[in-house]
Amino acid sequence: MNDRCLMKDRVAMRRVLEWLSRDLTTEQWDQLATFETWLIREAQPAGGIGPAEHERVWTRHLADSMLFSIGIDDETRTLIDVGSGIGLPAIPLAIAWPGVSVVALDRRERRIDLIHRACRVVGLENVEAHVGDASSWRETHDVATFRGVGTVPRVVRWAARLLVPGGVGVMAVSRTGDEPGGGDAPGLTTTVVRVPIELLDSPVTLLRMDRRVDS
Numbered sequence: 001m002n003d004r005c006l007m008k009d010r011v012a013m014r015r016v017l018e019w020l021s022r023d024l025t026t027e028q029w030d031q032l033a034t035f036e037t038w039l040i041r042e043a044q045p046a047g048g049i050g051p052a053e054h055e056r057v058w059t060r061h062l063a064d065s066m067l068f069s070i071g072i073d074d075e076t077r078t079l080i081d082v083g084s085g086i087g088l089p090a091i092p093l094a095i096a097w098p099g100v101s102v103v104a105l106d107r108r109e110r111r112i113d114l115i116h117r118a119c120r121v122v123g124l125e126n127v128e129a130h131v132g133d134a135s136s137w138r139e140t141h142d143v144a145t146f147r148g149v150g151t152v153p154r155v156v157r158w159a160a161r162l163l164v165p166g167g168v169g170v171m172a173v174s175r176t177g178d179e180p181g182g183g184d185a186p187g188l189t190t191t192v193v194r195v196p197i198e199l200l201d202s203p204v205t206l207l208r209m210d211r212r213v214d215s
Contacts, residue, residue, distance in 0.1 A: 010058065012058060012059045012063050012199065012200060012201075013032075013058055013059075013062060013063040013066070015063075015198070015199050016063045016066050016067060016199050016200070017066065019195075019196065019199060020066065020067075020069060020070065022066075022069065022096065024095075024096060028095050028096060031095045031122050031123065031124075032062055032092065032095055034121060034122050034123075035062070035091055035092070035095070035118065035121075035122050036057045036058065036062060038117075038118050038121050038122070039053075039057055039061065039086070040057065042114070042117065042118075043086045043114060043118070046086075046110075046114060048085065048086035048111070048114060049061065049086070056201060059200050059201045060200075060201065060202075061088055061092075062092050063199070063200060064088075064089070064147075064172075064200060064204065065088050065089030065091075065092035065093065065147070066089070066092055066093070066096060067089075067170075067172075067195060067204060067206060068089045068093060068145045068147065068170045068172075068206075069093055069096060069097065070168075070170055070193060070206065070208060071143040071144075071145070071168035071169065071170045071208065072093070072097055072100065072143055072168075075142070076097070076100050076142045076143055077099075077100060077101065077142055078100065078101050078102075078103070078141040078142050078143070079093065079097075079100050079101070079102045079103070079141055079142065079143040079144070079145065080102075080103040080105060080137070080139075080141045080143070080144050080145070080162055081093070081102065081103065081104050081105065081144075081145045081147070082105050082133075082134045082137075082144060082145065082146050082149055082150075082155075082158060082162070083105070083106060083107075083133075083134075083146065083147070083148065083149030083150070084104035084105055084106045084111070084115065084129070085106060085111050085147075085148075086111055086114050086115060086118065087104055087114070087115045087118050087119075087127075087129075088147060089145055089147050090102050090103075090104040090115070090127060090145075091104075091115070091118055091119070091122065091124065091127065093145070094124050094126050094127045095122070095124065098126055099126075100126065100143075101126055101128070102126055102127045102128070103127075103128050103129075103130060103139075103141070104127060104128070104129040104130070105129075105130055105132050105133070105134070105137060106129075106131065106132075107131065107132065107133050108131070109131050112129045112130065112131050115127070115129040116129055134150075134158040134161070134162060135158070137162065139162075140161075140162060140163060140164045140167070141162055141163065141164065141167060142163075142164055142166075142167050142168070143163075143167060143168050143169070143170070144158070144159055144162045144163055144167070144168075144169040144170075145169070145170050145171075146158070146159075146169065146170070146171040146172070147171075147172050148172060150171075152171070152173060152207065155169070155171045155207075155209075156185045156186075156188060156190070156209060157186075159171075159188060159209045159211070160185070160186055160187045160188055160209075160211065163209075163211040164211065165211055165212070165213045165214075166210075166211060166213045167210075167211045168208060168209065168210055168211070169188070169207075169208070169209035169210075169211070170206055170207070170208055170209070171206065171207040171209070172204065172205075172206055172207075173205050173206065173207050174202070174203055174204050174205045185209070187211060187212055188209045188210060188211055188212065189209075189210045189212060190207055190208065190209050190210075191207075191208045191210070192205065192206075192207060192208075193205070193206040193207070193208055194206075
């Protein structure tokens with residue numbers, strides 16, 4: 001990637017961080033850059049990202065992953081990323097929030113092996129990667145993220161199971177083909193969040209699911 005593309009991609013990340021009222025340390029920027037290199041050199045040949053994705057890793061994967069932190073605040077201690085694949089958004093979120101214990105959950109053992117490898121390369125100690133799926137996972141968490149996995153009704157049911165009272169689920173619905181909906185679901189209050197189109201290279205719509213304290 002040439003310097004001009006890299007600068008453009010970093011600007012996109014900074015726009016997302018500004019929208020989130022979040023900043024990163026120099027060490028965290030370096031960790032994200034290391035993860036970008038790993039995605040291109042190891043994850044892409046393994047089929048973790050598409051063959052043309054190397055030109056937009058920052059916008060399509062890293063900055064996009066950071067959007068899922070809308071569910072994280074200073075009280076967050078645990079997060080589960082369902083259908084994590086090669087660690088998106090789990091690893092970028094773990095980099096940005098080192099005080100949060102992150103579980104990356106995926107049904108494919110090969111993908112979990114890749115997450116373990118990525119965590120070693122990046123130097124992350126707050127990520128656990130497990131083979132499994134949302135329907136069989138028994139622990140509950142402060143935050144649950146869902147990027148490119150499941151339909152809206154299914155994810156809403158998963159979120160109701162996986163979240164502690166007061167917890168927050170975040171789902172990307174831009175590419176599912178589902179209508180994101182809104183209003184209340186069993187035990188949850190759902191809100192559609194439309195990300196400003198100028199932040200990334202494509203429109204993004206998120207569904208925020210707040211588990212009610214009295215549920």
